[in-house]
Amino acid sequence: MDETPPEHLKSAGLKSTLPRLKILDLFKSGSERHMSAEEVYKQLLAVGENVGLATVYRVLTQFQQAGLLVRHNFEGGKSVFELNEGTHHDHIVCLQCGHVEEFYDSAIESRQKKVAAELGFEIHDHSLQIYANCTKTKCPNKR
Amino acid sequence: MDETPPEHLKSAGLKSTLPRLKILDLFKSGSERHMSAEEVYKQLLAVGENVGLATVYRVLTQFQQAGLLVRHNFEGGKSVFELNEGTHHDHIVCLQCGHVEEFYDSAIESRQKKVAAELGFEIHDHSLQIYANCTKTKCPNKR
DNA sequence: ATGCAAATGAGAACGATTACCATTCGCATG
DNA sequence: CATGCGAATGGTAATCGTTCTCATTTGCAT
The missing domain is CATH 3.30.1490.190 (Ferric-uptake regulator, C-terminal dimerisarion domain)
Incomplete structure (x- = not known):
């Protein structure tokens, strides 16, 4: 019913590494649909995952370029991301x-x-x- | 046909100071309609006006709050301002x-x-x- | 002319994001 | 399964736009 995560990454030319899988999973099964880099970082820390903030930023940008995530620039100066499910809104x-x-x-x-x-x-x-x-x-x- | 600038400022509770008049004038008679703080700053420097960047930011924000300017957050992370002429667009x-x-x-x-x-x-x-x-x-x- | 609060300017401080770089990891290979 | 190489990581420094701090200057009512 759902493609296995690594395939998503592979087809985007991205190795399936631990941080990337963690972050993708957070968007797929996490409670928040819209998250900033900082929020993603904190969520990972809260689950005891050791992922660097720099990596979070990098991965979010890569995912956006790969079309997995969509980036929004709301007021407040920080970008928020959400899963790209194909339906524009x-x-x-x-x-x-x-x-x-x-x-x-x-x-x-x-x-x-x-x-x-x-x-x-x-x-x-x-x-x-x-x-x-x-x-x-x-x-x-x-x- | 046009209100004298100082009146605009007064009615907004702002003293009519040199920097404020310069900046307002730049928007009213300058070539660019949409300007970022940095651009305003450079334009003033180019005309030999000695206005601090901090003042530019302060004044732009005050003008926005006073309704003289409108602030927009386009992509690219920087705010741009334009004269508020009452007509939304x-x-x-x-x-x-x-x-x-x-x-x-x-x-x-x-x-x-x-x-x-x-x-x-x-x-x-x-x-x-x-x-x-x-x-x-x-x-x-x-x- | 005088005084005081408001405004300014220079630079420090700030929050979000990116760059740098030495170490670690994924993965294809023998 | 050991090995190697390039990609990925993470800690930190650096950058960018913006705001804050504070000593000095200015507008303006008196």
Whole structure:
């Protein structure tokens, strides 16, 4: 049902090393879907894994280039990564608790293509974040 | 036709000092519409103005808080600022030459509101950039 | 003209990220 | 299974953008 991890790495031209497997696993089975390098590093430490911070940064970048992860630059200066599951989506970030929710709106997507075309551009990528406040009770963890 | 600069500053609770006037002027009459702190700093140096980099950062942030400037976090890790002329717009950035073009699409705007509402969020702000390549000849300056 | 709080400038400090480099590891080979 | 080589690692120094500190200067009300 699921490809064995090492295959992912091999096909990306990356040796299947311990740190890389650990990090990939963290994204696949960890509790957090969106993680910064620092968070990944801490999670690994918490499980007693000895992985250098430099390696975390390197591996995250490699995974991103290999298409395994997607990198986002939210406000706050740090990059966060998430597993690339092929389905594009944008993000809405709660300014209070930092909670991230994903959404996809085909109308927005198609309008973007139209806008770019009208201006004579060829879309390579785009980045849309909505910064907002949870109005529901589902915003428990204060920042 | 145009308010005298010092009034802008006063009403924002800011003394009209030389550095602040210089920087504001740079945005109002300078050639570049989108500038990073570093760029502002260099422009001032180029004109022989002696303004500290720390002051540039401080003033840019103050202007942003006062609503005179808008801050954007494009890819690349540095913030860029532009004059706030009241009209919201998003940006399309050329990946080759770094040229920034502005656009506004009411359909995208309204869909965002709808999406946020459906998810139980109160929009505070949003950030949309399209990263693309100029297809026209208007992309002269390589990055 | 005078005084004081606010603003400035130079450089130190900072957080996120990258570079460097000696050591270790994955893996193909005999 | 021992060996070897290049890729990967990890600790630390370095870098980059930005903020902080603090002694000095400035704007401006008096």
